[in-house]
Amino acid sequence: MKFFIDTANLAQIKEAQDLGVLDGVTTNPSLMAKEGITGAANITKHYVDICNIVTGDVSAEVIATDYENMVKEGEALAKLHKQIVVKVPMIKDGIKAIKYFSSKGIKTNCTLVFSAGQALLAAKAGATYVSPFIGRLDDVSTDGLQLISEIRLIYDNYGYQTQILAASVRHAMHIINCAKLGADVATCPLSAITGLLKHPLTDNGLAQFLADYAKGNK
Numbered sequence: 001m002k003f004f005i006d007t008a009n010l011a012q013i014k015e016a017q018d019l020g021v022l023d024g025v026t027t028n029p030s031l032m033a034k035e036g037i038t039g040a041a042n043i044t045k046h047y048v049d050i051c052n053i054v055t056g057d058v059s060a061e062v063i064a065t066d067y068e069n070m071v072k073e074g075e076a077l078a079k080l081h082k083q084i085v086v087k088v089p090m091i092k093d094g095i096k097a098i099k100y101f102s103s104k105g106i107k108t109n110c111t112l113v114f115s116a117g118q119a120l121l122a123a124k125a126g127a128t129y130v131s132p133f134i135g136r137l138d139d140v141s142t143d144g145l146q147l148i149s150e151i152r153l154i155y156d157n158y159g160y161q162t163q164i165l166a167a168s169v170r171h172a173m174h175i176i177n178c179a180k181l182g183a184d185v186a187t188c189p190l191s192a193i194t195g196l197l198k199h200p201l202t203d204n205g206l207a208q209f210l211a212d213y214a215k216g217n218k
């Protein structure tokens with residue numbers, strides 16, 4: 001299972017990269033705004049800065065919502081760096097744009113996916129990644145993990161190569177359950193990744209080992 005970090009914060013991306021388990025990064029316009037990155041030149045530079053920190057795929061989202069401008073914007077994003085994946089919203093023109101990018105060998109991430117039908121369309125259009133937002137589904141009393149399992153079944157039934165990128169992940173249990181259900185990737189806040197480290201028995205056990213060592217090695 002691949003781990004992506006879901007942030008535009010360079011310090012957090014570096015921290016995750018230094019941990020040695022990071023496979024990529026996802027951003028979105030809200031995450032860029034949260035870091036105060038505004039204006040075309042700054043946004044472009046920020047994507048390149050992220051690509052220079054990590055070795056894997058970096059999702060950069062188009063702002064346009066019509067086919068022609070999505071294509072224009074996506075092609076410009078893809079030219080920035082070989083690690084850029086063009087993130088496209090799950091709308092009618094988005095599907096057309098994904099099909100176009102796929103025919104040109106440009107990687108895509110179909111975002112804002114909330115149903116199995118949407119995921120099926122993304123795969124048929126040739127998306128590299130599909131992003132079901134499990135946390136946002138949970139927020140409205142709908143089982144986000146159930147969606148991961150439905151998409152896995154459908155993709156396996158037909159051998160679709162589109163990778164299931166579990167998004168809107170909120171905590172460590174989401175990651176574990178996505179791994180059980182066969183999601184290809186989880187994009188997570190740093191806290192969810194480091195949450196996987198934690199267990200009180202590990203902390204207690206280590207404290208005991210160090211104390212016992214110290215007794216005989218003064």
Ligand code: E4P
Nearest residue numbers: 006026028135136167168169
């Ligand atoms: C990922 O690609 C999405 O942009 C992200 O996971 C959304 O997460 P949120 O629901 O926490 O905003």
